């Protein structure tokens with residue numbers, strides 16, 4: 001089956017490379033077209049526009065930065081809507097809000113296409129090795145049709161029913177992750193400031209009830225003030241913003257997440273948005289006198 005892939009950022013590049021390695025025929029598009037070159041060397045074809053990709057492929061996946069990008073790829077000139085039709089499927093894997101996902105779903109289905117939202121947990125290393133956690137909702141027949149590709153990209157796929165459910169679940173997951181990262185940062189800062197070795201803190205956490213792959217992966221770099229970008233901080237702040245809006249709509253009090261969001265906003269204002277989201281440490285940790 002030929003798969004279309006729109007968006008070759010950190011995640012899209014790793015996911016589409018993995019599909020190619022596992023034998024899928026893949027046609028790619030990226031707004032900055034030169035980013036397709038590496039994929040072409042691996043055997044991908046290029047579509048000049050999102051519409052051209054959809055015309056060629058039975059199923060097209062999008063993995064772009066945020067709601068504005070997701071809408072642009074679908075609704076703008078030469079976008080997905082120009083070629084989507086009966087028998088074709090569209091899978092939105094970007095992390096976006098449920099309203100945007102529903103808007104895209106309605107537009108796709110009004111032209112006869114089928115739609116699944118399928119945001120993911122896990123970073124580019126999980127994407128490279130097919131170890132993502134896929135949170136899906138929408139057209140069950142498309143989900144089933146795409147299961148071979150989903151099984152290549154992820155170690156487990158959850159199907160949550162109607163469109164919006166997966167987008168909401170992903171925001172809840174990232175609200176928790178974003179808040180955890182600010183708490184880790186406060187702990188690292190406090191350990192340092194009070195004369196402890198932060199490396200000892202990581203070792204102690206790692207063998208106790210708070211052990212987490214997140215801190216195991218990020219902690220050693222954090223305590224050296226290294227923040228190599230895996231999940232850009234600007235995207236984590238986008239997810240906090242969208243998750244807090246979900247809390248507003250549902251009248252759920254989220255003061256801890258709201259405080260964490262302030263830290264990510266501050267980090268963005270300090271020019272840290274393109275670093276890994278663990279760079280929130282730079283905002284949260286107390287400074288030396």
Ligand SMILES: NC(=O)C1=CN([C@@H]2O[C@H](COP(=O)(O)OP(=O)(O)OC[C@H]3O[C@@H](n4cnc5c(N)ncnc54)[C@H](OP(=O)(O)O)[C@@H]3O)[C@@H](O)[C@H]2O)C=CC1
Pocket residue numbers: 007008009010011012030031032033035063064065066068069070072073093094095096120121122123124230231232235236
């Ligand atoms: N990085 C991670 O660990 C994870 C990220 N995610 C989510 O996956 C999505 C992609 O993340 P990631 O790959 O890290 O992001 P990147 O910032 O690395 O890539 C963003 C991609 O979106 C494209 N893009 C941005 N704006 C537009 C636009 N207006 N029109 C068309 N394309 C656009 C970029 O194109 P161009 O190259 O031209 O700029 C690029 O391909 C996000 O929603 C993120 O929240 C989910 C799980 C993990």
Ligand SMILES: O=CCCC(=O)O
Pocket residue numbers: 095120121122123174231
């Ligand atoms: O949305 C990003 C998730 C990043 C991760 O799970 O490591």
